[in-house]
Structure formats: structure tokens, C-alpha cells
Amino acid sequence: MATTTTRIFNFSAGPAVLPLPVLEQVQRDLIALPGVGMSIMEISHRSKPFDAIIKGAEADIRALAGVPDNYRVLFLQGGASLQFSMVPMNLLTPGGTADYILTGAWSQKALKEAKKVGKTNVAATTEAEQFTRVPGQGELQLTSGAAYVHMTSNNTIFGTEWTDVPRTGDVPLVSDTSSDMFSRPIDIARHGLIYAGAQKNLGPSGVTLVIVRDDLLARSQATLPTMLSYAVQAENASLYNTPPTFGIYVLGLVVKWIRSEGGLEAMARLNERKAARLYAEIDRSGFYRGTAQKESRSRMNVTFRLGSEDLEKKFIQSATAAGFDGLKGHRSVGGIRASIYNAFPEAGVDSLVQFMQEFERTNG
Numbered sequence: 001m002a003t004t005t006t007r008i009f010n011f012s013a014g015p016a017v018l019p020l021p022v023l024e025q026v027q028r029d030l031i032a033l034p035g036v037g038m039s040i041m042e043i044s045h046r047s048k049p050f051d052a053i054i055k056g057a058e059a060d061i062r063a064l065a066g067v068p069d070n071y072r073v074l075f076l077q078g079g080a081s082l083q084f085s086m087v088p089m090n091l092l093t094p095g096g097t098a099d100y101i102l103t104g105a106w107s108q109k110a111l112k113e114a115k116k117v118g119k120t121n122v123a124a125t126t127e128a129e130q131f132t133r134v135p136g137q138g139e140l141q142l143t144s145g146a147a148y149v150h151m152t153s154n155n156t157i158f159g160t161e162w163t164d165v166p167r168t169g170d171v172p173l174v175s176d177t178s179s180d181m182f183s184r185p186i187d188i189a190r191h192g193l194i195y196a197g198a199q200k201n202l203g204p205s206g207v208t209l210v211i212v213r214d215d216l217l218a219r220s221q222a223t224l225p226t227m228l229s230y231a232v233q234a235e236n237a238s239l240y241n242t243p244p245t246f247g248i249y250v251l252g253l254v255v256k257w258i259r260s261e262g263g264l265e266a267m268a269r270l271n272e273r274k275a276a277r278l279y280a281e282i283d284r285s286g287f288y289r290g291t292a293q294k295e296s297r298s299r300m301n302v303t304f305r306l307g308s309e310d311l312e313k314k315f316i317q318s319a320t321a322a323g324f325d326g327l328k329g330h331r332s333v334g335g336i337r338a339s340i341y342n343a344f345p346e347a348g349v350d351s352l353v354q355f356m357q358e359f360e361r362t363n364g
């Protein structure tokens with residue numbers, strides 16, 4: 001049976017590596033939560049112990065990210081992909097226009113769903129440059145009085161990330177933060193709504209974190225399918241129906257772990273350090289070639305190529321044999337992608353850098 005001593009370095013883009021102390025606590029308490037005598041998977045979502053778990057997760061999120069009082073924290077299902085639909089269904093009111101900033105495949109998918117609901121405008125796109133960067137403020141063609149502006153803070157597939165959020169004036173900014181949520185400080189007040197599927201940086205798949213400014217809840221029409229209404233989900237504190245209890249439990253532990261590690265500032269420093277080490281190796285000799293333009297490089301998903309697809313295949317095969325998993329780039333773009341989220345250990349980055357140098361030495 002596998003034990004913690006046999007864990008390998010997991011570079012998967014998602015579901016992705018979780019903090020070892022969290023997995024150990026889940027394992028230890030899986031059969032019976034302390035003081036409860038039943039598994040987290042066996043208790044009612046309306047029980048006292050679960051009430052403490054979901055309220056505790058929310059309180060930790062609020063403390064960690066400085067969530068202002070006029071924002072609601074929701075734990076939903078359907079992944080970030082359901083948010084592609086819920087955002088326009090709730091926020092794109094009749095007659096309004098939603099602005100979309102296209103920085104990769106996920107924002108394109110978000111736009112596709114919004115088009116089914118109402119009028120949209122592409123405020124900027126970097127598709128002509130194969131999404132190798134995110135646009136600057138000056139490139140945004142924002143609609144005045146738009147219903148909202150949608151962005152993707154980190155482009156998991158293309159390895160680009162915003163360093164700051166764009167200014168949208170009074171128009172609510174909606175951000176898909178699925179792959180960089182809680183990797184650095186976030187100014188919640190500059191957003192109208194933030195969403196993130198948990199399975200990259202926050203926990204297991206099955207739970208989606210949504211943080212929404214409470215005045216926006218008034219836009220949810222009563223005609224919406226009940227489960228798809230932010231207003232209903234907020235009124236019922238994410239308990240309209242059975243929520244993803246296990247996912248919320250683990251997400252709560254992950255947030256507690258981030259706090260115990262020093263919070264978002266500490267995560268930012270750690271993530272900067274890990275990414276800088278990897279990019280320095282990519283830039284060192286020309287054997288590896290980073291795909292994202294330098295000012296837009298992601299600290300979460302480091303994407304690069306080698307001289308040929310054959311060499312990339314060999315790189316991935318050798319890396320797998322050396323105990324690294326998940327380095328293959330997304331099927332749509334190829335190449336190599338090292339995802340190094342919060343929980344990815346620094347030692348793993350050092351090992352990969354060593355491996356890259358050795359691979360260059362024997363194949364360069």
C-alpha cells in the first residue's frame with residue numbers, strides 16, 4: 001500500500017497537489033471526526049458539526065483574504081464551468097452588455113456561455129498572439145455602463161497571469177480565479193464577483209468558491225432555475241440543497257493551512273521564489289523556450305517548449321521515469337507545463353531544475 005513516503009512530485013494542472021498536512025489530517029479523521037464519532041462523509045449537512053465546518057471555512061476565508069462584510073461567500077457545485085453560465089444568467093440583465101477580456105481557452109468558454117444569455121462585447125483579446133500575454137489597461141475597449149467585465153486572472157493552459165486587476169470604474173469586475181486563488185493577496189473590493197473551481201489551488205474537485213458583492217444579488221431574477229440563482233444560494237447560506245460537504249471540509253483545511261503558513265503574503269513570496277527559479281532555468285541557455293511573454297508569465301503554470309516535439313516527448317518520458325508527474329502541456333497547445341500551485345513543494349522545483357539541467361546535458 002502506498003504511504004506518504006512514496007509521494008512523487010505532482011505537477012498536475014488540476015486536480016492538483018494538496019498540502020501534505022491537510023491530507024494527513026483528512027486521513028487521520030476520515031473514519032471519525034474528533035468528538036463526532038462519524039465520518040465527514042456520513043453526517044448531515046444540517047448537523048451541528050457540519051455547521052461548524054462550513055462556518056469555520058467561511059470565517060477562515062474572510063480572515064485570510066480580508067473579505068469585506070458586504071460580500072457573500074458561497075460554496076457551489078458545477079465547477080468554474082457552471083459559473084461561465086451562472087454569471088451571465090444572474091448578472092447580465094435584459095438590455096445590458098457584458099464585456100469579456102479574452103486571454104485563453106477558459107475565457108473563450110466563458111464568453112460562449114454568456115452569448116447564449118445576452119449581449120456581449122470582446123473588450124480585448126490576445127488571440128492573435130496565441131494568448132502569450134494578457135492585455136494592458138490601454139488596450140481594453142470597455143462598454144460604458146456594462147453589466148460587468150469578465151476576466152481570467154490566471155490562464156492555466158497558456159501560462160499567463162495578470163499582475164494587477166484592470167480598472168473598470170463603476171462596472172463590476174468578475175474574475176475567474178480558478179488557478180491562482182489565494183496564491184497572493186487579492187483585493188476583493190475591486191471585484192463584483194470572484195469564482196474558482198477548488199481543484200487547482202483550494203481543495204478537491206466538486207466545490208466551487210464564489211465571492212459576490214451583496215448588491216449584485218438583486219440582479220438574480222426569480223425566473224432563474226432555483227439552483228442557479230446566486231440570490232437563492234446566498235439566502236440559504238449555500239445550503240439550499242446538500243452542498244459538497246467533503247469538498248467544503250477539505251477546502252476549509254487548506255485555507256487553515258495557508259493561514260498557518262503565514263497567509264497570502266507568505267504564499268506570494270513562496271510562489272514568486274518557486275516560479276523565478278524555474279523561469280531562470282528556462283532562460284539560462286536557450287535549450288528551453290518559455291511560451292509566455294515575460295511580463296505576463298504565470299507563477300502558477302510555467303509553460304515551455306523544447307527544440308522539437310520528439311524531444312518534448314522524450315523529456316516527458318524521462319521526467320516520468322524520474323518521478324515527476326503531470327508535466328505534459330494541455331492537449332490543445334502541447335509542450336511542457338509545470339503547475340506549481342501553493343501546495344507544490346520548493347524541493348520539487350529544485351528537483352525539476354536539476355532534472356532539466358541533466359536532460360540538457362545529455363540531449364543538448
Ligand SMILES: *Cc1c(COP(=O)(O)O)cnc(C)c1O
Nearest residue numbers: 079080081106156176178179197
Ligand atoms: C480549470 C479551469 C476552469 C474549469 O474548471 P472546472 O471546475 O473543471 O469547470 C475554468 N477556468 C480556469 C481558469 C481553469 O483553470
